[in-house]
Each structure stands twice: as structure tokens, then as C-alpha cells.
Amino acid sequence: MLNLIRKDLIMALSNRFYIISTLLFPLLLMFLVDFKLNEQIIAIMIYAMSSFLLNLSFYYEEKSKPQILIQSLPIRKREIVFSKYLMVFFCYLIGIIYVGLALWLAKFLGYSLHANINIPMIKITLPIVLIHQSIILPLSFGISDRLANAISTGLLVFVNNTYLTYNFERTSRRLLNNSNRFSVALIVILILVISNIVSIVLYENKELT
Amino acid sequence: MLEVNNLTKKFEKFTLENISFKLEPGYIMGFIGPNGAGKTTTIKLIMNLLKKDSGEIKVFGMDHVKDEKEIKKRIGFVYEEAYYYETLTLKQMKDIIAPFYREWDDKQFKKYIVDFGLDMDTRIKKLSKGMKTKFSLALALSHKADLIIMDEPTSGLDPVFRREILDILYNIIQDEKRSILFSTHITTDLEKIADYITFINKGKIVFSKSIDEVFDSYKVVKGGKDVLDWKIRKEFIGLRITNVGFEGLTEDSEKLKRILGDQIIIERPSLEDIMFYTIRG
Numbered sequence: 001m002l003n004l005i006r007k008d009l010i011m012a013l014s015n016r017f018y019i020i021s022t023l024l025f026p027l028l029l030m031f032l033v034d035f036k037l038n039e040q041i042i043a044i045m046i047y048a049m050s051s052f053l054l055n056l057s058f059y060y061e062e063k064s065k066p067q068i069l070i071q072s073l074p075i076r077k078r079e080i081v082f083s084k085y086l087m088v089f090f091c092y093l094i095g096i097i098y099v100g101l102a103l104w105l106a107k108f109l110g111y112s113l114h115a116n117i118n119i120p121m122i123k124i125t126l127p128i129v130l131i132h133q134s135i136i137l138p139l140s141f142g143i144s145d146r147l148a149n150a151i152s153t154g155l156l157v158f159v160n161n162t163y164l165t166y167n168f169e170r171t172s173r174r175l176l177n178n179s180n181r182f183s184v185a186l187i188v189i190l191i192l193v194i195s196n197i198v199s200i201v202l203y204e205n206k207e208l209t
Numbered sequence: 210m211l212e213v214n215n216l217t218k219k220f221e222k223f224t225l226e227n228i229s230f231k232l233e234p235g236y237i238m239g240f241i242g243p244n245g246a247g248k249t250t251t252i253k254l255i256m257n258l259l260k261k262d263s264g265e266i267k268v269f270g271m272d273h274v275k276d277e278k279e280i281k282k283r284i285g286f287v288y289e290e291a292y293y294y295e296t297l298t299l300k301q302m303k304d305i306i307a308p309f310y311r312e313w314d315d316k317q318f319k320k321y322i323v324d325f326g327l328d329m330d331t332r333i334k335k336l337s338k339g340m341k342t343k344f345s346l347a348l349a350l351s352h353k354a355d356l357i358i359m360d361e362p363t364s365g366l367d368p369v370f371r372r373e374i375l376d377i378l379y380n381i382i383q384d385e386k387r388s389i390l391f392s393t394h395i396t397t398d399l400e401k402i403a404d405y406i407t408f409i410n411k412g413k414i415v416f417s418k419s420i421d422e423v424f425d426s427y428k429v430v431k432g433g434k435d436v437l438d439w440k441i442r443k444e445f446i447g448l449r450i451t452n453v454g455f456e457g458l459t460e461d462s463e464k465l466k467r468i469l470g471d472q473i474i475i476e477r478p479s480l481e482d483i484m485f486y487t488i489r490g
Contacts, residue, residue, distance in 0.1 A: 003308045010305055014297050069292040072256050073309045074281035208258040 004075070004083035005090060012056045022052040026102045030111075037106075039115045042099060044160050046117070046125045049095035051132060051156050054087060055149055068208050081141060081199045085192070088133045092126060123181075127188040128159060134195035142202030210234045210356055210388045211255070216264035218254060223412060225250050228264070230407045230417040234355075235385035237378060239399035239420075240392040241480060242409040243488055248392040249289070251409070252360045255390075256286065268356065282310060285349030289361035291341035295334040299327060299344055310352035321347035338365040346374065350381070357381070357389045363398050371395075375402050396480035406480065408487070415487055427483050428462035431455070432473035441468070447486025458486035 012019060026045040033041055070080060100117050107113060132155055140148035216228040225247045232238045242248050253259040255266055257277050266273040268280045293302050299322075307313045322329060325343040336344065342362055349357055357378075363371045378389055379402050393399060399406065400420075407417040416423070430445070433454045442448060444465055445457035459465060462475045478486075 003305075006308065007305045010301055011294060011297070014294075014301055065290075065292045066294050067292075068258060068288070069306075071258055072281065072284075072286050072288075073306065074278050075309060076278050205260065207260060208253065 001075075001079050001083045001086065004070075004080060005087055007070075008056075008083075008087055012053065015056065018056055022049065022056070023098065025049065025052065026099050030102065030106055037103070037113050037115050039121055042103070042115055042117060043121055043125050045099045045102070046092075046095045046121070047128055047132075047159065048156060049098055050088070050092045050129045051152060053091040053094060054133060054136075055152055065208075071208060077204045078200045081137075081196065081203050084137055084140075084199075085133075085196055088130065088137075092129050095129075096122070127184060130188050130192055132156070132159065134191045138195055138198045138202055141199040142206065210269065211390060212265075212267040213251070213255070214265040214267075216251065216254060216266060217262045218250060218259060219262055223247070223250075225254075225412045228409070228412075228414055230405075230414065232356075232388050232390060232405065234388055235382055236404040237382055237389040237391060237402050238405040238407060239396070239403035239480075240390055240407050240409070241394065241396055241399065241484060242415075243394060243484065246409045247412045248409060249360055250412075252288075252358055252390075252392060255358065256281075256284075282312070282352075283355045285352065285354030285357040287342065287345040287349050287357070287359040287362045289364060291333070291336075291338075291345055293333045293341070293344075296332060298330050298332050299336075300329040302333060302344075303329070303348065306348055307351075312353040314351050314353060318347055318351035321350060339367065339370060342366060343370070346377075350377070355387050357387070359389065360392045361394070362391070363393060363395055371398060378402060394484075396484060400480055408484065410488055423480070423483065424477055426460055427478050428459055429476045429478040429482050430457050430459055430462060430465055430473050431476065432469065436469055436472050441465070445486075447489050449486075449489075458482060 025048060029041060029045055030037060071077065096117060103113060103116060132152070135155065136148050136152045139151060211232040213231070214229050216225065218225040223245075228247070228251055230238070240248055240251070250259065254261050255268070255273060257273055268276075269283060271280055273280060294305075297305075303318065307315070307318070325340075325347060327340065327344060327347070333341065333344075342365070346362065349359075363374060366374070375398060378391070381387055382389060391399065391403065403420050405417065405419050406423050408415040416426075418426070427446075431454060434450060437448075437450070437455055444461055445459050448455060448457035458478060465473060466475060
């Protein structure tokens with residue numbers, strides 16, 4: 001399974017244009033808002049970074065037919081599915097670290113930031129990233145990578161707009177207060193498990209003609 | 210090594226029906242048939258890239274679905290189309306594939322790369338079809354695979370490299386433990402190296418025999434048009450009549466020899482003759 005994650009990383013790093021664009025995104029966003037960063041903007045950075053990184057692996061799958069090659073290697077189909085779900089966490093982690101570094105760089109250059117990465121932000125962005133990918137991955141495994149990529153981009157724009165429209169702190173507080181915290185976690189885990197099962201069933205029955 | 214029994218797969222416009230054949234260790238089986246006969250579909254079913262409707266596929270005595278991972282560790286594959294990530298270099302692609310095989314032999318791989326004249330820093334999209342096949346072959350032969358499955362590996366290759374591939378394959382099976390399933394419509398390649406021939410047409414097996422049996426069973430008969438009456442015609446699987454005479458494929462050359470004696474010439478057919486007359490009729 002780690003070999004598959006390694007494969008996705010090799011592919012991601014091989015596309016210099018896409019990887020540079022992805023890495024420039026948080027910096028560009030900071031410039032656009034004139035470094036007046038609030039928690040909403042930082043959350044969008046983390047969410048977008050994670051999604052862009054994961055979309056990169058779909059980008060290659062839709063360009064050619066490497067699934068025939070991958071499925072001919074000694075690996076079970078369910079391992080291929082699991083590896084993509086692991087990649088979601090991995091990409092989220094990279095997103096957090098990279099955005100953290102970008103914020104540190106901005107502070108180092110003398111910009112005063114009014115917000116930073118904190119635990120409530122992780123508590124709100126991680127479920128969003130997980131739900132986003134729980135919708136996208138079954139589409140990718142069962143239907144087509146092209147469709148998954150298009151819907152992923154649409155979803156990203158929709159969620160970000162919703163984020164900007166509604167008050168981030170109020171939403172976070174409401175969702176993550178003591179009474180809701182466990183039910184939110186439970187719902188996200190349930191969605192993730194159902195998505196994983198659906199992806200496995202779809203992929204195991206997918207025919208590579 | 211490889212056993213396919215009554216394999217059936219239905220598509221909207223094509224059905225692969227009751228395919229059965231067996232490949233023993235140490236042999237090369239040529240899998241022949243015209244385009245669209247079902248060769249690639251059969252190979253995809255063996256590799257579990259397609260779901261069978263019914264039948265059984267056993268590789269190394271194991272079920273090809275249940276023991277998919279174990280089986281694929283011991284299979285080397287070369288497909289007609291190279292399904293690689295086109296933007297990667299050969300080195301990057303090798304770095305993706307090699308870790309999946311416990312028995313990966315990097316020394317062997319590098320030797321093939323040098324022998325085949327490949328540059329590891331070249332991007333896959335810049336390779337010709339022949340170069341991609343060479344790369345596929347180097348990958349397939351570098352992890353000590355017991356079964357090598359090749360789907361039209363020689364199409365698009367020049368005769369010199371085709372001959373080189375055949376020599377490599379011939380050397381591979383000399384230890385009598387490894388086998389090769391070689392699908393092709395370039396039958397002249399197989400006449401040089403195949404031990405068994407499985408002929409498929411319109412999704413059905415025409416025959417699966419040793420190459421000696423094939424050449425013992427079928428004969429090409431040539432003669433003048435005047436000897437062809439309806440009784441003689443029905444002895445032929447396929448017949449071609451020209452201005453000067455006829456040429457046909459038969460499974461009972463002895464009977465024709467008894468009836469027509471010196472009026473006909475009986476010759477050993479090529480696999481191409483067998484394919485041509487069987488398909489055309």
C-alpha cells in the first residue's frame with residue numbers, strides 16, 4: 001500500500017507546473033487579501049491545498065489508462081482503494097504543514113497576521129476535507145477520474161464560497177460545542193467508512209476494457 | 210501453470226464462449242486469432258482486469274481472483290498498448306513498478322536496458338511504440354516471473370528486434386520452469402518458438418494443440434480446377450480458387466490423396482494458412 005502512496009508522490013513531483021501552482025496558491029491568496037488573514041482564509045488554504053494535492057493523482061489517471069498497469073501489479077484492488085483514502089490524510093497533513101510554513105514565512109517577513117493554525121481550525125477543516133473526498137473517491141473509482149476531478153473542483157468552489165459567506169467562527173463553535181463534537185466526529189467517520197465500502201465494491205466490479 | 214476451463218464472458222456485441230486451454234511449465238503457447246477474436250479479452254480475464262461470467266481460471270494451481278496478489282507476483286506482462294504514465298521518465302516508471310516485486314532484480318533490469326538501447330532519463334511519451342515494448346519487456350523479465358503473458362508484443366516492431374525478442378523468450382523457457390503465453394497475429398514469429406498453439410476465432414476456440422499436432426492435422430492441397438466437384442470441395446476447411454487452379458486447407462489430406470492421387474500436391478501449411486482458410490472458409 002505504501003508503494004501506491006509512493007507512486008502518487010512520484011507522479012505529483014514529476015508535474016512541476018501543477019506542483020508549483022499548488023504551492024504558490026496560499027502565497028497568492030495571502031497577497032490577494034493583503035495579508036489580512038483571518039481564520040476563514042487560512043481554513044480555505046488548508047482545504048484547497050489538500051484537495052489540489054489529491055486531485056493531482058486523478059489528473060494522471062484521466063490522462064491515460066494506467067489503471068490497467070496498476071491492476072496488473074501484485075496488489076489487491078481494495079489495497080488500491082485504501083491507499084487513496086490514506087492519501088487523503090497524508091495530503092491534509094502536507095496542506096497543514098505547508099500553510100503553517102507559509103504563515104511563518106509571512107510573519108518572518110514582518111507581516112502581522114491576525115490568525116494562525118489552531119486546533120479548532122483542524123477540527124473544522126479535517127471533517128470538511130474528509131467529507132469532500134468521501135464524495136469524490138467513489139466517483140473516481142466507480143465512474144471516471146475526469147468526472148471526479150470536475151466535481152471535486154466544483155465542490156471546492158461551493159464550499160469555499162459558503163465558508164466566506166457564513167461566519168467561520170460561529171459555524172465552528174456551533175458545530176464543535178461539547179454536545180455536537182462527538183456526533184460530528186461519528187457522522188464523519190460513518191460517511192468515510194460508507195464511502196470506503198462503496199469505493200471498494202465499485203472498484204472491484206469495475207471492468208477495464 | 211495456466212489452466213482456463215469453459216471461460217465465458219458476454220458483452221453487448223461480442224461473446225467469449227467456453228474458452229479452455231492448458232499451458233504446462235517450460236512451454237511457449239502461441240495464442241492466435243484475427244483482430245477482435247477475443248485474445249485480449251481472454252488475457253484481461255486471466256489478469257482479472259475483467260470479470261468472467263462463468264468458467265474457471267487457475268494460475269500456478271491457484272484461483273486467479275482469490276489469490277490474485279500471489280499470482281501476480283509471479284507474472285510478467287507485456288501489453289500491446291503501453292499503459293504507462295506518459296509524463297514520467299523510464300527511471301520514474303521503473304521506481305514505481307519495481308517495489309511491488311519482492312524478487313526484483315535491478316542488475317538484470319539494467320542489463321536489458323543497455324541491451325535494448327534505452328535511456329532511463331527519456332520521458333515515456335517520447336518513446337516509439339517499439340521502444341515502449343522494449344521497456345515493458347525489460348520490466349516483465351526483471352522480477353523472475355514464472356509466467357510471462359504477452360499480448361501482441363511484436364506488433365509495431367522491426368524484424369531485427371522481433372527476432373531478438375524471440376531469442377530472449379526461447380532462452381527464458383530453457384530452465385523448464387517458466388512458461389510464456391504469447392498472443393499475436395504475426396504467426397511467423399510463433400512458428401519459430403511456440404510449443405503449443407491455441408487458435409481463437411469469433412470468441413470460440415478453434416483448436417488448442419501442440420505445434421506438431423497442428424502441422425500433422427492440417428495440410429494445404431493444391432491442384433487444377435477441373436478436379437473440384439462438390440464432393441471434393443466439402444473436404445476443405447477453406448478453399449481459394451484462381452484462374453490457374455485451387456489451393457485449400459484440409460484436415461483429411463490422406464482421403465484426398467486416395468481419390469485424386471497425383472492430380473494434387475500436398476504441402477505443410479503455415480500458421481497463417483491455417484488462420485486464413487479457417488476464418489475465410
